[in-house]
Amino acid sequence: MEVQSYNFSINIGEMPITIFFDDNDFLEVNMTRFSNFISEKENGSINIDVEYIPLEKFKLNYEDLESPKIGFDSSKNRYIIYWNSFEGTFNMNTMIGKISCNNHAGLNSFIRIALSLVLLKKQGFLIHASSLIRHHKGYLFPGKSGAGKTTITRLTPDSTLLSDEVSLIKKVDGKFRAYGTPFWGELSIGGENTSVSIDDVYFPVQDRKNYVNSISIILGLEKLLPNVIFYLNDLKLEKELFDLCFEFISYVSPYELHFLPEPDFWRFIDDE
Amino acid sequence: MNDCIIKNDEKIAYRVIEDKTLVVNLENSTFHTLNPIATIIWNNLDGKTPITTIAKNISKEFDIDFETAQKDCLEFINDLIEKGLIILCSNQAEEIK
Numbered sequence: 238m239e240v241q242s243y244n245f246s247i248n249i250g251e252m253p254i255t256i257f258f259d260d261n262d263f264l265e266v267n268m269t270r271f272s273n274f275i276s277e278k279e280n281g282s283i284n285i286d287v288e289y290i291p292l293e294k295f296k297l298n299y300e301d302l303e304s305p306k307i308g309f310d311s312s313k314n315r316y317i318i319y320w321n322s323f324e325g326t327f328n329m330n331t332m333i334g335k336i337s338c339n340n341h342a343g344l345n346s347f348i349r350i351a352l353s354l355v356l357l358k359k360q361g362f363l364i365h366a367s368s369l370i371r372h373h374k375g376y377l378f379p380g381k382s383g384a385g386k387t388t389i390t391r392l393t394p395d396s397t398l399l400s401d402e403v404s405l406i407k408k409v410d411g412k413f414r415a416y417g418t419p420f421w422g423e424l425s426i427g428g429e430n431t432s433v434s435i436d437d438v439y440f441p442v443q444d445r446k447n448y449v450n451s452i453s454i455i456l457g458l459e460k461l462l463p464n465v466i467f468y469l470n471d472l473k474l475e476k477e478l479f480d481l482c483f484e485f486i487s488y489v490s491p492y493e494l495h496f497l498p499e500p501d502f503w504r505f506i507d508d509e
Numbered sequence: 510m511n512d513c514i515i516k517n518d519e520k521i522a523y524r525v526i527e528d529k530t531l532v533v534n535l536e537n538s539t540f541h542t543l544n545p546i547a548t549i550i551w552n553n554l555d556g557k558t559p560i561t562t563i564a565k566n567i568s569k570e571f572d573i574d575f576e577t578a579q580k581d582c583l584e585f586i587n588d589l590i591e592k593g594l595i596i597l598c599s600n601q602a603e604e605i606k
Contacts (some may be wrong), residue, residue, distance in 0.1 A: 455531050463540075479533060
């Protein structure tokens, strides 16, 4: 019996990705999820072959891992990656990924991991942060779960959402830009496929009153680094990422945003 | 005194910014912010400068007695060793003890 193949292309942070499926239902679910990022297929794409295996037939032994496991298969020059709902490989030279997964979250996680690897080569990184464009200006709010990333986006309806959970930062022509991503948090809405220059970074601190205070580069770096997404244990690449993060935090103005869950906090940001 | 304290460059990343330093142990993703005195000591951990010289410099710079400066230096260096941020060679190990 001939296996039909379906595919669609997306573009995240100016990085084209083409995804091939063997299951039409799975394709439709993912086309909906990535709808803001669908694009024409481009040369140089990351290509990902997805084999969908129903849950009852695909039981992994490494469930409940806090983070993905990544190894390197030097004989085939590719990373071997597995996490709760998928296992796969990714070759950085050919930019070809292959995964078996039992739900759409597996593909989503795989794309994030592949992007985190490829982005570093392009002077970029993924970060746990909400980001948005308000009055033509870009804002980044890094923080772990519960920091208030989604709350801030909810309280800013007059804005263009880039992400309420995972933002993509890239250095372009000597300046740092934030790009929309389809990786969402509590908001369950993907960002817009657009980008903006980032000049200020606000680290959210839930408090009893609203105020903004400027923080040092060193404190900014200390607050930024735990939010940067990079799963690979590779000291050389981790140092590259550290240097890039230092460059980023030195480029922007870092602040702490002490805020109440009310839109009035914007008044304090606007005063800066 | 011979010189043999070096930063564990293979496993750490760091940046000195003005008078403070952020050191990251990449193996366990821990962060350490060093204050101005600690930063002076850190900057001198070059594999050449003996601890006594570092202590003398701290003593002069911050107007504290040499014994106190040396004791503080040794405590700080021991702490850095425990955290895996620096490497101690054998001949300097005697001085630490």
